[in-house]
Amino acid sequence: MKRALVTLTPPEGKRLIARAVAAMPEVQDALKHGFVYIATGTTAAYVAEEILGEDIEKEKWTVGVISRGRTCVTPKETWPKHLVLYRGEPFDDPLEALKRMGPRDVFIKGANAIDINWNVAVFAAAPDGGTIGKTYGWTITKGVFTITPVSLEKFVPTPVEESARLTGIHSFDWGTGLYAALVPIPHSHPVTEVEAYRILAGVEAIPIAAGGAGEAEGSVTLVLEGDEEAMERAREVTKEVKGEPYLRPYTEDCSVCPFAKICGPGSGAL
Template sequence: MRAVFTLTSPESKRLLGKAVSQLPEVKKALKEGKIIIGNGTTNAYVAEELLGIQVEKAKYTVGIVSQGVQCVTPAEDRIPSFVLINGEVSKEDWLKVLDEFSGEDVFIKGANAVDHEGNAGVFMSNPAGGTIGKAIGTLTARGSHLIIPVGLEKMVPSVKLAAMAAGIKKFDYSLGQKVGLMPLMYGKVITELEALNLLTGVKAVCLGCGGVGGSEGAVTLAVEGSQQEVEETMKLVKEIKGEKNIPALKQKCKCDQPCDRWN
């Protein structure tokens, strides 16, 4: 059987949150291990699904694209990254916990780009690489799990080309924060396609992206599977339909440099 439907950006984020919470490696680490949920709006949905709480998504951010510019949430306005040890929220600094990671522990990080080869890319406005720059060496050296939930609205032709074109010190002009882009060939990328397959067993294909009237960033998907799989998929989609858009984040630039600058 086959079905077709459209998910808005927040609906996709809810779907990704549900899928990540059901990954075997995440469930194992939740029971007996460590999980770090990096800041980001998609990861706020992951945290909600894992912890059964409501997260103020506008504050669970560091770097953010809002109001048409690249910006950074002031440190005093942020909710710190959630750190889970054996299923309990810990107040330990995530860097300290990361230093104790084993190969079975899990780091969850959203992305700003994904390509058809399954590579993901993460913006960096911090000249030292920010969150992903601090984490990637430890994760790859130890073989820890890196989970990357990212919606298909962020599809780009090539993460490699994007990374080569980006760089804080490369740009002469900028509207918004200058950024580099970290290419991630390591880790498990979870888009809507993988999420649906994980949750209901269907094979999903993206037919198109975009829309208007609140459907900007939406993805239209076709799914195929058994009658039970497709019916379970439609039930799931109906459950997440109506997920509200995150309000436009009116970030106040508190860094030393204005976001509109020429050098």
């Protein structure tokens, strides 16, 4: 048994996770035979890059975002469309895709929280529930294989079903950013750095520490364990993702934001 100590920054972890998601047999099968629906989000943008083999301006591949120290949104004129592929080719009607998808198809949606039970949840600020509100019914009732790529930087000790009861766009008197509801995704298969190392290298990854300073904020430190061959694969995988750059801040101007009325700074409550 070989062992290693590895620290990954949030972007390094996201790149690792994205490569693992793209390599999953369920994803590869759906790319050949069915639908792969990638809902927008910064972590999902890494997955889209790995599947498409091309760069994406990831800061603009989301609507809701936590950036500049607050919950916020990106400028409306940059709001992207979801990426839907059918048999590996672009499919231009997301709603039609949702109507046709089934257990052999794949839906990919990032998250804002993963709890001690490995359950995940995502923020929603639009009154109609945003992406998760518009897609959840289709995916859960038809058994669509749902994957949530989520870095352990988003680990929270509070079970998400408890957190969800505390939130809502009209639940707060003031705050540092956009008010939102936390929505659990109970049928999702989370992929963190732990699962990513298992998928890509066949090693066990045990999170033992978190955080840092000087461009290591949000990092996760893990112990890797495996046989010599697997650990050599893990070494190469780790070397490939090290140095992944941070995303730049990208948020809307409060004076023109369509969500200003449900936002602390935007409404003047803070």
